[in-house]
Amino acid sequence: MIEVRDLVKHYNVAKREGGFGNSVRAFFRRQRETVKAVDGIGFSIGPGEIVGFLGPNGAGKTTTLKMLAGLLYPTSGSIRVAGFLPQERKRAFLGTIAMVLGQKQQLIWDLPPADTFLLNKEIYGVSDADYRERLAELTAMLDLGDLVNRQARKLSLGERMKCELAAALIHRPKVLFLDEPTIGLDVNMQQALRDFIAGYNRRTGATILLTSHYMADVSALCKRVIVINQGRLLFDGDLAAILQKMAIEKSVKLHFSEAVPRERLEPYGKVASADGLAAELHVPRAVVAGLAQRVLAELPVADIAIEDTPIETVIGRFMTTGAASA
Amino acid sequence: MIAHMARCCRAHFRTSFAIMVEYRATVFLWILAGVTPLIMMFVWRHLAAAGPIGGRDPKAFAFYFLIAFLSTQCCTVWVVWNVDYQIRTGTYAIQLLRPFDPWLGELIENIAAYSLRLPFNVLIVALGLAISGAWEMIVPARLPAFVLALILSWQLMFNMNYALALLCLWSERVKSADSWVYLMVFTLGGALFPLDFLSPAWRTAIGWMPFPWMVNFPVELLAGNAPPLPGFAMQAVWLAIIVACHRGLWRLGRKRFGAVGG
Numbered sequence: 001m002i003e004v005r006d007l008v009k010h011y012n013v014a015k016r017e018g019g020f021g022n023s024v025r026a027f028f029r030r031q032r033e034t035v036k037a038v039d040g041i042g043f044s045i046g047p048g049e050i051v052g053f054l055g056p057n058g059a060g061k062t063t064t065l066k067m068l069a070g071l072l073y074p075t076s077g078s079i080r081v082a083g084f085l086p087q088e089r090k091r092a093f094l095g096t097i098a099m100v101l102g103q104k105q106q107l108i109w110d111l112p113p114a115d116t117f118l119l120n121k122e123i124y125g126v127s128d129a130d131y132r133e134r135l136a137e138l139t140a141m142l143d144l145g146d147l148v149n150r151q152a153r154k155l156s157l158g159e160r161m162k163c164e165l166a167a168a169l170i171h172r173p174k175v176l177f178l179d180e181p182t183i184g185l186d187v188n189m190q191q192a193l194r195d196f197i198a199g200y201n202r203r204t205g206a207t208i209l210l211t212s213h214y215m216a217d218v219s220a221l222c223k224r225v226i227v228i229n230q231g232r233l234l235f236d237g238d239l240a241a242i243l244q245k246m247a248i249e250k251s252v253k254l255h256f257s258e259a260v261p262r263e264r265l266e267p268y269g270k271v272a273s274a275d276g277l278a279a280e281l282h283v284p285r286a287v288v289a290g291l292a293q294r295v296l297a298e299l300p301v302a303d304i305a306i307e308d309t310p311i312e313t314v315i316g317r318f319m320t321t322g323a324a325s326a
Numbered sequence: 327m328i329a330h331m332a333r334c335c336r337a338h339f340r341t342s343f344a345i346m347v348e349y350r351a352t353v354f355l356w357i358l359a360g361v362t363p364l365i366m367m368f369v370w371r372h373l374a375a376a377g378p379i380g381g382r383d384p385k386a387f388a389f390y391f392l393i394a395f396l397s398t399q400c401c402t403v404w405v406v407w408n409v410d411y412q413i414r415t416g417t418y419a420i421q422l423l424r425p426f427d428p429w430l431g432e433l434i435e436n437i438a439a440y441s442l443r444l445p446f447n448v449l450i451v452a453l454g455l456a457i458s459g460a461w462e463m464i465v466p467a468r469l470p471a472f473v474l475a476l477i478l479s480w481q482l483m484f485n486m487n488y489a490l491a492l493l494c495l496w497s498e499r500v501k502s503a504d505s506w507v508y509l510m511v512f513t514l515g516g517a518l519f520p521l522d523f524l525s526p527a528w529r530t531a532i533g534w535m536p537f538p539w540m541v542n543f544p545v546e547l548l549a550g551n552a553p554p555l556p557g558f559a560m561q562a563v564w565l566a567i568i569v570a571c572h573r574g575l576w577r578l579g580r581k582r583f584g585a586v587g588g
Contacts (some may be wrong), residue, residue: 071419073581094425106420108341110348115341122337123426125330 001175001207002045002068007077009038009063009231037063039231040077047174050201050208052222052239060231061211062101065177068209069099082175095124098173100164102180107152113163114148117170124171131170138166141196158189165196176200178210182217194220215308227318235318242318250288252281254295255303268295334426335434342438353443357450360395360402363517364454367391370519380523388458392451393545394517399447400440400476401483401511401540405432406504409491413583422583429488429572436484465550475544475554478561482540482568483511489572495579510535516542536564 013035016026038060045051053061066072068079070086070093079086084093107116121131138144142162152160161181168176178197182190198221201208212218218225218239225242227235235242252269259276268291269283283291288306295301346353370391371384382390409432412418421428455461486507493500512518514537521529521542532538539560546552 066419069423071422072583089422091425094423097423099423101419104417104420106423108345110345111341115344119337119341120424122330122333123424 001047001049001082002043002209003078003080004044004064004068005042005078007038007041007064007067007079008036008075009060009067009072010075011035011037036231038067038074038228041228041231041233042077043226043233043236045207045209047207048201048205049224050197050210050221052218052225053209053211053228054218054225055228055234059229061228062179063231064228065099065179065209065211069097069177070094071099095171096173097175097177098168098171099177100168100179100181102161102178102183105152105160105164106167107160107163109153110151112149113144113152113155113167116152116163116167117148120167120170126171130172134170134172135166138169141199142166143192158185158192161185161189161193162196165193169200172204172206174204174206176206176208178208178212180212181210182212182214190214190216197221219308248285249282250285251307252283252288252292252295253305253307254279254281254299254301257300257302260299264299335430338426338431338434339438342435343441345435346439346442350442353439354446356402356439357399357443357446360399362512363391363395363398366518367395367454380520382520385458385460386463388454389460389463389549390520390545391517392454392458392460393548394541395454396447396451397476397479397541397544398511398515398517399443400480401515403436403480403484403487405436405484405487406491406501408432408435409488410494410501413491413494418583429576432488433484436480440480463549465548468548468550468554471554471558472544472548475547475557475561478558478565479540479544481565482536482561483507485565485568485572486536489568489575492572492575492579495575495582510537511540514538515540516545533560536560536568539564 011034012032014026014030014032016022016031041060041064053065055061063072067074068081068086070081070089073087082093082096084090084096086093086097107113108119117131117135120126126134139148142165144162144166147155147159147163148166152163155163165181181197182193185193194217197208197210200206201221208221210217210221222239224237225235225239226233227242249270251272255278256276260274260279261276262271262274262279265271265274265279265281269281272280272282274280281291292304292306296304367388367390370379370382370387373379374382374384374387378386409418409428412421418428421431455464487504490500490503490507493503514521514532514535516538521532521538524532539557543552543557543561547554547557
């Protein structure tokens with residue numbers, strides 16, 4: 001469904017150091033530099049797969065996704081998505097794909113989402129019967145209820161993201177690019193969206209390429225991950241393999257009712273931060289349950305939260321220690 | 327295909343009109359911001375009270391500037407602001423993801439705004455013509471041609487703005503160029519003074535530009551002072567050039583679109 005070979009995207013960007021003098025110099029003579037956003041990556045994704053596309057900020061994930069969606073012209077290399085060359089932006093291609101950008105919205109800000117849905121219905125040429133059926137299905141799956149009739153600007157971030165997904169799926173795309181779809185959402189909403197994405201994939205067999213900084217998104221949805229950094233492919237394979245290897249710790253966040261010195265915390269695990277009333281420990285997954293019990297019994301804990309190591313940390317660790325051996 | 331496009335345009339118009347209704351106060355502010363020709367009307371009428379200037383008495387000045395006001399209102403577009411913003415912030419990407427030409431979307435948005443604004447413009451002009459007695463200077467047989475001239479004036483300005491907006495793909499921030507275009511439309515278009523006040527050499531030079539055909543031509547057409555065909559021909563030629571420019575700019579600039587940000 002998606003074939004990428006030797007894909008390269010270089011940007012030519014203006015460069016200037018801060019300060020008044022540099023501003024004046026830049027007025028007369030702008031310096032430019034070439035940024036290698038994507039530098040020769042290649043992969044292939046089959047129909048119906050959900051693949052996590054991972055990497056730290058600035059790795060080239062979104063740039064790659066935008067090239068796959070036909071928004072950006074590759075500098076070189078080749079892409080085929082559902083048999084189309086994305087950069088040609090043919091109507092049939094645009095009707096086959098959808099892209100949800102977690103930080104940009106297609107909902108019309110001043111109108112209820114229902115108006116955006118209707119606009120998309122006409123633009124994508126969805127019949128009345130299909131529209132009714134799909135909207136009912138999306139409303140049920142995303143629990144939209146009456147949200148679609150409220151002004152988009154009056155919706156919460158999570159409600160808006162649900163409506164964004166519905167707007168992007170009205171034409172039932174075969175290929176879905178999701179760029180940080182759960183960014184900024186609370187835990188319940190993240191879970192709801194993950195369930196929806198998995199359900200949509202099961203029902204329609206859509207191919208989904210997902211970027212996220214949340215480990216839970218990736219682990220819940222993707223069997224396979226592609227990891228890139230500085231525009232280069234580092235890993236393409238099973239998520240389980242990379243996690244087992246790298247996400248060997250959990251993060252234990254503690255809040256105390258009275259100040260606890262750092263030295264008192266050191267026997268419990270690696271102290272990532274400690275400022276008296278709050279601390280973060282990194283402890284091996286295998287011992288986290290027992291450690292939590294000990295901490296609660298032995299320290300003046302007011303609140304405790306146990307979290308997965310952030311994907312950034314896992315990927316960062318992978319890049320420093322695992323890339324060579326992967 | 328045509329039926330599909332018609333349905334898309336209708337749906338786009340409905341949503342654009344609904345947005346305009348949400349921002350109805352802004353629509354009226356746009357009208358107020360464009361009253362320069364009406365101010366010039368008062369200035370020139372006052373000057374002509376002592377005697378005709380360039381063969382125009384106060385009534386003729388009222389006619390000229392009221393119709394010039396209507397023409398400039400038809401040339402008030404904001405597509406460069408929209409597209410410049412969308413390209414710089416990357417939200418243009420959302421438009422490009424849909425199988426619908428963003429140019430057509432902007433055009434329909436403009437039509438939606440006019441459908442809300444134009445009735446008030448016409449009311450202001452009708453009242454002005456009635457109060458000043460300049461009503462009688464209209465040549466009724468020229469009304470259909472006048473409407474066509476206004477539509478072409480709007481198209482000239484709209485497409486010129488769109489072409490300017492696409493320059494954003496090369497140079498960030500092109501909104502200042504839009505101010506320059508408005509300055510040209512107001513001065514060389516004839517919204518500050520009737521163009522027949524200029525020397526023949528100036529008139530000939532300006533006549534090769536698009537600006538006089540956007541304001542002065544519709545006014546003189548309605549008054550029966552300008553032959554329709556040469557004016558329409560100039561409007562059509564300039565429109566073809568400008569549309570070809572923005573289509574070419576898009577083809578060239580498309581590869582430069584950075585779809586900025588996440």
